[in-house]
Every structure is written in structure tokens, then in C-alpha cells.
Amino acid sequence: MVSSEEWRFTKHAWIATLFAVVTGYADVVSLVRYQAFASILTGNAIWLGRVAVDPKSDDQHTGWYYVAICASFSLGSVLHRICELRWPNRGGSIAAIPLALLMSLTEIVYMATECSFHESYLRWTVVLVAPLFGIVAAACSNGRMGTHTTMVTGHILTLTQIVGNLVMARLGYDPMKLNVDKRKSMMSIMVIAGTIAGACLGSYALVIVEVHHVLLFPVPLLIYALLWLHDHLAKPRSLIKRVQKKWRERQHSEVSEDISVTSQDAAPSVESSDDEDEVHRLRRLGHESLKRSDCYQAAHYFQLSREQLQKMEANVTEVLGLQVSLSQDHAFALICSRRFQDGIALLEGCLTSPLKCDSKLLNALGYAFCQMEDLETAAKVFQMGLSEDPENPIIWNNLGAARMPSSMFMVICRSLPVRFWARGCLIQSADFGALGPDVTRGTMEPSMVVGCLWFIVIAFMFFAQHHVCDAYFVPAINVFVGKMKKSSNTWLQRWGDEAVAGATICALGCNGPEMFTNLISLYTGSDAGIGVVVGSEIFNLLIIVGLTISAAPVVPLALERVPFARDCFFYALSIALLYWALLDHAIESFEAWVLLGAALVYVCCVYFTGDLIIAIPALRPTTVALEEPASPSKKKGKMHGIEVSVEEILHARMADAHKDQQQWNVDPTAHGIYAEPQQIPAEQKESKGARQSIGFQFDVKDSMLGAVLKYKDLQEVVLMEMGVMNLEFYHNLQHITLRLTVEDPDQRDQLLNNIKEYSLGRPWVHGYDATIVGAWQHLRHTLGATEMPLIQKLVAVPEFLIDSVLRLTLFPVDVKDITKESRWPLCFAGAMFWLAIFSFFMLEIANQIHYNIPALPNSFLGITVCAIGTSFPNAVASVLMAQQNNPAAAIANALGSNVQNVFLAMALPWVIYQLQHGGKPINQNVAGINEGVLWMCGTLILVIFFVLLPPFCKLSYAYGPILVSVYVAYLVVTSGETFGWWPPLVK
Incomplete structure (x- = not known):
């Protein structure tokens, strides 16, 4: 055996x-x-x-x-x-x-x-x-x-x-x-x-x-x-728990023996009284505060617990051991909150008690002496800890640091924003657990300057989230949509429709940062998660719609009545359900499932909206021509004797940012390139424009690329596999890709030579490299190009830093390489992973800002700064779509994104969290959230009011500045309530 x-x-x-x-x-x-x-x-x-x-x-x-x-x-x-x-x-x-x-x-x-x-x-x-x-x-x-x-x-x-x-x-x-x-x-x-x-x-x-x-x-x-x-x-x-259990039993027996020796005449122990229950309740609140890294609040709870313990009867057997444990917890919280002298006084008192301090508490005491610049005493304390636990590597590390020359030690400590041993050396008492809380925020004095510097880092996280969506998340979604369109099954083909895809899987691309921020906040205890979603709702409806109206080339802006009415109804329903769920400041499992079920109802309505319009003649727009038979999937045009198919891609987290592949008749000349699709509606053919001498002209009204793409904006020509060539256009913050497919290699070379000749050799022609080598080559080219705009050079550095991480892990599944499009599920999963990582860092940075600038709570940062940061790329893309004479799509995207923000970005993380925790209610008592929900309702009423004014179902130019001004007023009101300038509108 x-x-x-x-x-x-x-x-x-x-x-x-x-x-x-x-x-x-x-x-x-x-x-x-x-x-x-x-x-x-x-x-x-x-x-x-x-x-x-x-x-x-x-x-x-x-x-x-x-x-x-x-x-x-x-x-x-x-x-x-x-x-x-x-x-x-x-x-x-x-x-x-x-x-x-x-x-x-x-x-x-x-x-x-x-x-x-x-x-x-x-x-x-x-x-x-x-x-x-x-x-x-x-x-x-x-x-x-x-x-x-x-x-x-x-x-x-x-x-x-x-x-x-x-x-x-x-x-x-x-x-x-x-x-x-x-x-x-x-x-x-x-x-x-x-x-x-x-x-x-x-x-x-x-x-x-x-x-x-x-x-x-x-x-x-x-x-x-x-x-x-x-x-x-x-x-x-299980072994660790077994050892901890034996250690607690031995600890309790030693305390009982010591008490029995020193207090032989004491009365026998009594059962738990109300005072003792209150002591344990306050101590539990202190431990929960430590889990949230709220060291100041934890110290307050432990102080109240100790005061309550002093009121108890002196003949209670467990008073002495509980008093020592509370003192240890209180000292730990004091050290985390940088009240080193008070923490040292408590821990030194624990050293003389019958219940000895273990090595972890001695390590915390030594850490406090290090911060008080008493390195000699700290070294002695660390040696005491090693006598209790000779093999503890953290104490060995701290002892080595304490034995460094004092000047060198302080220079190293003050040069690091987070102490290199802080996360591991401060461990709570054995009653609380084996691992301590995140104490890195308690290792520096709050500083306004440091808090302002953290805003730069959180802006980098916003850019990282957008880049993950743009480079991997949305391309994987587009591959899925393309495969659905090519499916032989009629029902699956409907999932490739822009409206249906935009309400389902594309909604993950639009609302990915908000959804993962809300999910991560549930596990980290941050108040910024739900604030990001609510703030994004208000930003989308006021800023995106307002800027779209202001940038539209033709006003008043006509809206599609049936989709607009549908989205407004479901957005109002989402607001009502959200208000109902947050009414008791807790999300029950039933409430989360109701919100998620409403998302399925919304998807079904979007799925059958087209059938409903066809079935009811009164719902058909008067300007819609009869539908033509579906054209074959592969029709090719001629471009100077070259067969070409064109695909337009706008780099943004927008449901309408990716157009179907079309076949073009394109005529390149020495003055420019004139392009026209083979089959376009008759009413669009009547508005042909003249040739342009400076770039591409796409003579189709709903093209995202607009009338002209200039040669000076063509900065890269990326040669892919299987006869595919990507033309990358950059203009300020806008990025557009024109994907050309040429099956014959000789014809592709001829097309490439024509582009080089007509663009005067400005674009950088290279092959696509999905590894970090390609990111490094792109950085070198961007910084070395003399004609490159300054803003792109500034963006190139953080983009390279992010690509260095993403390409190291996602290069085998990068669907931008068309030979890897079959791996889109892995690309989708990898992008979700990195989106979750960057969302976690964004919340942690928000906590750092709150720590250094206490006047800015996490809820305020989430509903304003984080919401603007995550939604800003959508605003830029909406302005671009409006400038290219497609503003209705931008407004529809904003409304649809808001609906799924509630039904997916909020409900799905709540369901996932409750499934993991047995349906436990989720506390959502976040300051300003109920008022934010009312702002959502008010802004929707304002937009509907504008639509109902004559001309009916159209938005005039004056409405754009009004909506933007309302958002500015919202920021002012929210800031005033946060800083205490006036009382909140909703208590």
C-alpha cells in the first residue's frame, strides 16, 4: 500500500x-x-x-x-x-x-x-x-x-x-x-x-x-x-487551509492556557453577547474595507471595534485574544494608510502580549520602521521575523533592503511610485486570510501633481482599448458578418445584414470597453464601472448626435422612421428597466435576467423589421425604389484593363463602419482616379460629379469614403496574400482602408505601379507582418517620414507600445491577414482578453487618481472622464460618417449602441457575476447613478421632441449645438454636485 x-x-x-x-x-x-x-x-x-x-x-x-x-x-x-x-x-x-x-x-x-x-x-x-x-x-x-x-x-x-x-x-x-x-x-x-x-x-x-x-x-x-x-x-x-486551521487551534489553545494561568479566579466564559456580535460585525466591515483597499475606512472600523470591545465584561475568556487580534488588524490598517507611528505603537504593544506576533506582522512592523527611515530598528525587526520563519523570501528581501546605506535606500524608495515589496510584505493576521489587500495605493502621500500625471496614463488606456477594438475585435466581427452573408442558409444570411449584425455581435465591438469595464468593476469593487456605462449613454445621445447634425453636409437631416421609432422605444424601455433595477440599490438575479432577456427581444425586433416594412405598405418610405434582384456574389469591374473589387473600411467601433465588397469600374489617369460601381441605384447615377485632379473620386452617395480621397492622405500600401492590396488613408484622427482585390499577380503589379506613379511615390509600400517586427517597422517609418503629420507621429509611439503586447500574443490569429480569417473565433477571444486587461488597468488608474485627488470620487471619474474616453473614438467616427453624407447611419448607430449598452454592457456582466456567486445580489449604491438615469431619460425626451417638431422626423442644424450645450451643462451640474457647490438634483 x-x-x-x-x-x-x-x-x-x-x-x-x-x-x-x-x-x-x-x-x-x-x-x-x-x-x-x-x-x-x-x-x-x-x-x-x-x-x-x-x-x-x-x-x-x-x-x-x-x-x-x-x-x-x-x-x-x-x-x-x-x-x-x-x-x-x-x-x-x-x-x-x-x-x-x-x-x-x-x-x-x-x-x-x-x-x-x-x-x-x-x-x-x-x-x-x-x-x-x-x-x-x-x-x-x-x-x-x-x-x-x-x-x-x-x-x-x-x-x-x-x-x-x-x-x-x-x-x-x-x-x-x-x-x-x-x-x-x-x-x-x-x-x-x-x-x-x-x-x-x-x-x-x-x-x-x-x-x-x-x-x-x-x-x-x-x-x-x-x-x-x-x-x-x-x-x-487544502493543505494550506489545513495548516492554517491547525495554527489557529494551537494559537487558541496557547491563549487559553495563558489566560487560565494569569486569571485563575476569573468567571467561566459566557456565550456571545450583543456587544460581542457588534465587535465581530465591525471587524468584518473592516476586513471588507481592506479588500476594497479602503485602508482609512478599515482603520476607522477597527477603532470602533476595539472601543466596543472595551465595554464588554472583563470575565469573558476570549477578550484577550480578540483584543490582540483586533490590535493587529488595526495596526495593519494604520500602516496601509501611512499612519506609521500609530501602527508601530499598536504592534509594539502586541509583542508583549501572551499572543505573539507571527512573522507576517513582524514584517509589517519592519516595513513601518523603514518608512520612518529607522533602518537599524527595521533590520532588527526583520531578524525577529526570520527567527519565526527562516525561509520567508519576502523578509529576506526586506532585510537586505534595510541593510542598504540609508541614503541609497531612500533614493530608491522615493524614485518608485509603488514600493517593490509593498504588495507582499504587509500581510494580515491569520484570522483574516493568507493574502493581504492591495496596499500599493497606501505607499505614497497623496499628491495633486501625481494625480494629474495619472490622467496621462488613463488616456493611454483609453487609446489601448480603442486600438484593441480597431485592430482585432472589430475585424474578427467583420469576418463573422462576411461569412454569414455568404452562407447558403437564408436565415443565416440575415445575420449578415448590417442592421441585424449591428444590434447583435457588432454591439460587442461598439460597447466592448464599457461591458468589460463593468465586468471588471464587479470583481474589483470599483464604483466607476456602472458610471462608465451611464456616462457613455448620455455622451452618445448628446455629443454624437449633436456633432453629427453639425457636421452633416445636408440639413435638415432626414431619419428612417421605422428604425428610429423602434430604437427610441427600446431605449426608453431600457431606461425604465434600469431605473426599476436600481431602485433598491441592489441588482437581483431576476432583474439581471430580465434586462438580458430584453436584449434578445430587441434583437428579434431588429431581425424582423425588414419583413415588417415589406408586409405593411404604409411603413415603406416613399423614396425607396423597388428592390432589384440580388446580384451574384462576384461581379468584377475593369480598372484600366484590370479586374478589381473594392471594400471600404472605416476604423472605428461603429456598426456601419464596414461596407460590403463592391465591384467598381475605375479609370486611373495622370490627373487622378475616377471610380464608379457597376450597379448603383438610378437616383444616384443622376448626380455624377466631375473628375478630380488630386485623388480618388467615388461617385456613389452612400460611400463612407466621400467624394475624394486625396493622394496626400494615402500613406501606406499594404500588400497582402491572395491578390489583396490595402490602401491606408490617414487624415488627422481619421483612418480609412480601401481593400482592393486583384486575382492576377501581373495585373496587381501593374495597378501598384500606377498608384506609385500617380501618387509621386509618397505612400510606403510594404508587405503585412502580423508580428512585432511589423510594428517596429511601422514606427520607424512614421517617425522618419518628413511629410508625416505631427499628430500621427505622436500617436505612433503609444500605438507601438500597445502593438508590442498585442502582436506577441495575437499574431497567429490576426484576421487582418486574410489567410488567417478562419481563426476569427480565436482572434475574437484574444481581443476580449486584452480588452478585459486594459479595462482592469483603467479602473486601477481611476483608483489612483481618486487616491491622489480625493475630491474626485471613482463614481464621478467613471461617469465623466472614463465615459468620454471610451466613447470619444465613436464620436470621431460619427463626425466622419456625417461629413461623408451618411449622418443617419451615425445617429442610428448611437441609438442602437445605447440600447445594447444597457441590455448587454450592464446586464451580461451582472448575470456572469451572479452565476459565479450563486445569485447573490449586487450592491449598486453608487453616487450619481440614479441622477444619471434621469439624465438619460431627459435627453431622450429632448431628442424625440426635436424629431416631432416640423419638419417631421428631421433634425435641423440648430439642434446640434443645443445638444452639445446640454452635455456641457450636464458636466457642470455633475461637477458642482461632486465638489459640493450645490446640492444634488436627486437625493
Whole structure:
């Protein structure tokens, strides 16, 4: 029979073996240069740092020993590099295989030195052999075996350690436990075999798969699955809970014994009184405040709890232990809120109590002394913590920092906005949990200047959210819509219709930042999440509609009556349901499901709106001509003898920002290019314009590109696969792509030469690279181009920083490369992941702004700053669509986006959160939200009032400035209420 302890080890060993298989596979199919070198060098550096801060080590030679190992190891890597440059054909991994035997020999020598009480002549033999480590590491990392070699070598060294132990035991030294050695050796053998098996699997995959980058895609999923197995099979969490439970029982027994010795005449313990219940309630509120990183409020609750405890009867047995625990919690909260002197006073009092402070609280006390610049006392406290927990790496790290010269220590601390040990060193008492709250916001004094600087960072997060949507999220959605249009099923083809797609999956692209911000805020406890959604509703209806009316070339602006009435009705319904759900300041599970169900009803109404208009003649617009039969999917025009199909793409999170692929008759001349679609409505053909001498003219009224795209705005020509060519036009903040498809390669070259000639060679012609190399090339071109506008150069730097992260993870599924369009679900999922990450950072930055500028609460930041930041790209795109004589689509997009903002961006995160937490109600007592809902209702009434005024169902030019002015008034009123200039309109 196998004991439970051995079985637990066996599960760990098997999971480690599976990790080894994945590691060997990933190592073979990827090129990781000098990773083994970094691993071994870092390992020795860690040991060097431990020796440097070890208070018990008086052997100065130990430090020099590790310095010599690092230096000689680096020397070996340099020697290999020299040999590789001189003899490039002899520097591969195979040439270093014989040296692996010397590595084992070196480890045996090292074990001999450990068992021989660090004889100097034996220790320095390791230094002499250390260059061989560098040669082996550099040689193996030169190929595709860097991680492979590192992992296997580490376990080979483990085996040689065991052999060395056995040899030393034979020579008379104290042997180690043989059962542990057997387990280690078996696990090492399993890991080595697993790594080799993974390497063989990767080698086979390289042979049968042509695109090598695709092979790395399943690795993160496998690692996630293995981590899940590790948590649920090996069950380290249950072990931790078991240890904590035993520790609490021992702690309680020690306190009871101490109290019984000191208070023999005390009365027996009594049951929990009302006062004791109040103490525990206040303490629980303090812990919840710590979870929200509200350290000031937590300190207040702990103070009230201690005061309530002092009113209790003195004969209660648990008073002493509870008093000490409350003092520890209170001191922890005080240190988090930078009240170091008060926290130090409380923790020093706890040191003299019968209930001793554990190492974590001693670490917190040492941290407080560090912040008070008393490094000597801090070092002593950290040493006390190490006496309780000698293997705690955080305390070792803090002790090393405390032993630094005082001036250097303070320079490093003050140069970092977040202390490098702050997140890990301040741990709460064992009654609260194993992990402490996020205390990074409590490590700096609030500063108005720092708060203003955080606005720059949050603007970067807004741009990151927009870039994820523009580069990956919306393109994946467009691929889905295109596939639905080409489906042979009539019902599926309807999902490719612009109106239906805009109300369903395209709504995720329009409202993605708001939805993920609301979802993340539920888990982080931020008040900004729901504020972003409500603020975006008001911004969309006032700013987008107002600017669209002002930018429309033809006014009054005619609206489509049936879609407009439908969207207004559902928007009013969404406001009523939202007000009903927020009436009791809590979202029940039933209320969330009602809102989500309303989204399905809205989608069904949009789906059948076209059928309803056809069935009821009175609903048909008088200007609509009879529908022509559907044209074949592939009709091609002639462009100077070249067959071309054209697709228009406006880079924005808009439902109408992507037009269907059309076939054009295009005539390029020396003066410009005149283009006309093969089949256009008759009423549009009557309005032909003259040729333009400076660029493209698209003679169709509803083209997003407008009448002219100038050659000076054509900055890039991207050559794709399968005869596709993207013409990238940039004008200020506007970005438009014209996708041309030419099947014949010779004709594509002819078209490219014509474009180069007529544009005077201004555009940058290049192929599309989905990796980070393409992002770097784009940055170099943008910064080096003399004719590039300044605003694009300023945007290029943050765009490169964001692309550096996105392309490293999403290049295998980038659907902008048309050969990867079949991977659109993976691209969609990856974009959702990064959108969630950037939304989390946006909320954290909002918390930082609130911490440094307390006058700006999170709810105000969400409903104003974050709402404007997430919706601003939609406003720019709406102005562009209005300028291109398509303002009705921009207004329809704003209304539809508002409807799905409530039904999806609010309801879907609420449903997800409640499903995970068993239907628990979600508290939504956020300042200003109810008033924001009333503003939503008032702005909708204002827009409907304008539409009902004569001329009916049209918007005059004067309405645009009025709507923008109303939004400015909304900002003024909200700001005045926040800053206390006047009382709120809605209490």
C-alpha cells in the first residue's frame, strides 16, 4: 500500500512530468536564445544575494565564491560566442554534449566541498570548472534546445546530488534520508523522460506542420490545464487551509492556557453577547474595507471595534485574544494608510502580549520602521521575523533592503511610485486570510501633481482599448458578418445584414470597453464601472448626435422612421428597466435576467423589421425604389484593363463602419482616379460629379469614403496574400482602408505601379507582418517620414507600445491577414482578453487618481472622464460618417449602441457575476447613478421632441449645438454636485 504522503508526492510528480512534456515541446518549436545562460546565472546571483544579507554568515569567502562562479560562467559564454563567430559550423548544441558529463562531475565536486566543511581548495575547483557551464549553456541555447537543456540539466544535477550524498555517507559523513532521495530521484527521472518525450513530439510536429508559429498556440491552454490539475489534484489549497486551521487551534489553545494561568479566579466564559456580535460585525466591515483597499475606512472600523470591545465584561475568556487580534488588524490598517507611528505603537504593544506576533506582522512592523527611515530598528525587526520563519523570501528581501546605506535606500524608495515589496510584505493576521489587500495605493502621500500625471496614463488606456477594438475585435466581427452573408442558409444570411449584425455581435465591438469595464468593476469593487456605462449613454445621445447634425453636409437631416421609432422605444424601455433595477440599490438575479432577456427581444425586433416594412405598405418610405434582384456574389469591374473589387473600411467601433465588397469600374489617369460601381441605384447615377485632379473620386452617395480621397492622405500600401492590396488613408484622427482585390499577380503589379506613379511615390509600400517586427517597422517609418503629420507621429509611439503586447500574443490569429480569417473565433477571444486587461488597468488608474485627488470620487471619474474616453473614438467616427453624407447611419448607430449598452454592457456582466456567486445580489449604491438615469431619460425626451417638431422626423442644424450645450451643462451640474457647490438634483 502507498501511504497518503507518498500518494501526494506521486500526484505532484506526475503533474511535474506533464509540465516537462509541455516544456520540451514548446522548447523545440520555439527559439529561446541564451535562456539557459540567464537561468543559471540568475540562480547563482540569488544565492549571492542570500549570502549578502545572511546575518549569521561570517564567512566573507562565501560571497566572493559566488561572485567568482558568476564571472567564470560569463567567461564560458563569451568563449562560446567567440568560437561561434570563428567556426560557425561547430558551435551547435551537438558540440557541447560531451561537456554535459563534466557538469555532473562538477556537481559531485561541489557536493564534496559541502560535506568537507567548505575546504577552500575544493571550493575553488568549482570556479575553475564553471566556464564549462557557460559553454554548455550558450552552445545549447544557440539552437532550439535552450529550455530543454536547462530543465534536464537541473534534474541531472539533482541525481548527482543524490549520488554525492550516498558517496559521502559511505565515507562516514551524515547521510540524508534515503526515502526522500528515492522520491527525488524518481521524480527527476520522470521529468527528464517527460522532457525528452515532449521534445520528440515537438520535432514530429515541426515535420508535419508548415507554419511553425501555430504549434505554440496550444501551449498556454495546456499550461492552464496543468495548473488546474495542480490545484485540484495535488490540492495545495487544502493543505494550506489545513495548516492554517491547525495554527489557529494551537494559537487558541496557547491563549487559553495563558489566560487560565494569569486569571485563575476569573468567571467561566459566557456565550456571545450583543456587544460581542457588534465587535465581530465591525471587524468584518473592516476586513471588507481592506479588500476594497479602503485602508482609512478599515482603520476607522477597527477603532470602533476595539472601543466596543472595551465595554464588554472583563470575565469573558476570549477578550484577550480578540483584543490582540483586533490590535493587529488595526495596526495593519494604520500602516496601509501611512499612519506609521500609530501602527508601530499598536504592534509594539502586541509583542508583549501572551499572543505573539507571527512573522507576517513582524514584517509589517519592519516595513513601518523603514518608512520612518529607522533602518537599524527595521533590520532588527526583520531578524525577529526570520527567527519565526527562516525561509520567508519576502523578509529576506526586506532585510537586505534595510541593510542598504540609508541614503541609497531612500533614493530608491522615493524614485518608485509603488514600493517593490509593498504588495507582499504587509500581510494580515491569520484570522483574516493568507493574502493581504492591495496596499500599493497606501505607499505614497497623496499628491495633486501625481494625480494629474495619472490622467496621462488613463488616456493611454483609453487609446489601448480603442486600438484593441480597431485592430482585432472589430475585424474578427467583420469576418463573422462576411461569412454569414455568404452562407447558403437564408436565415443565416440575415445575420449578415448590417442592421441585424449591428444590434447583435457588432454591439460587442461598439460597447466592448464599457461591458468589460463593468465586468471588471464587479470583481474589483470599483464604483466607476456602472458610471462608465451611464456616462457613455448620455455622451452618445448628446455629443454624437449633436456633432453629427453639425457636421452633416445636408440639413435638415432626414431619419428612417421605422428604425428610429423602434430604437427610441427600446431605449426608453431600457431606461425604465434600469431605473426599476436600481431602485433598491441592489441588482437581483431576476432583474439581471430580465434586462438580458430584453436584449434578445430587441434583437428579434431588429431581425424582423425588414419583413415588417415589406408586409405593411404604409411603413415603406416613399423614396425607396423597388428592390432589384440580388446580384451574384462576384461581379468584377475593369480598372484600366484590370479586374478589381473594392471594400471600404472605416476604423472605428461603429456598426456601419464596414461596407460590403463592391465591384467598381475605375479609370486611373495622370490627373487622378475616377471610380464608379457597376450597379448603383438610378437616383444616384443622376448626380455624377466631375473628375478630380488630386485623388480618388467615388461617385456613389452612400460611400463612407466621400467624394475624394486625396493622394496626400494615402500613406501606406499594404500588400497582402491572395491578390489583396490595402490602401491606408490617414487624415488627422481619421483612418480609412480601401481593400482592393486583384486575382492576377501581373495585373496587381501593374495597378501598384500606377498608384506609385500617380501618387509621386509618397505612400510606403510594404508587405503585412502580423508580428512585432511589423510594428517596429511601422514606427520607424512614421517617425522618419518628413511629410508625416505631427499628430500621427505622436500617436505612433503609444500605438507601438500597445502593438508590442498585442502582436506577441495575437499574431497567429490576426484576421487582418486574410489567410488567417478562419481563426476569427480565436482572434475574437484574444481581443476580449486584452480588452478585459486594459479595462482592469483603467479602473486601477481611476483608483489612483481618486487616491491622489480625493475630491474626485471613482463614481464621478467613471461617469465623466472614463465615459468620454471610451466613447470619444465613436464620436470621431460619427463626425466622419456625417461629413461623408451618411449622418443617419451615425445617429442610428448611437441609438442602437445605447440600447445594447444597457441590455448587454450592464446586464451580461451582472448575470456572469451572479452565476459565479450563486445569485447573490449586487450592491449598486453608487453616487450619481440614479441622477444619471434621469439624465438619460431627459435627453431622450429632448431628442424625440426635436424629431416631432416640423419638419417631421428631421433634425435641423440648430439642434446640434443645443445638444452639445446640454452635455456641457450636464458636466457642470455633475461637477458642482461632486465638489459640493450645490446640492444634488436627486437625493
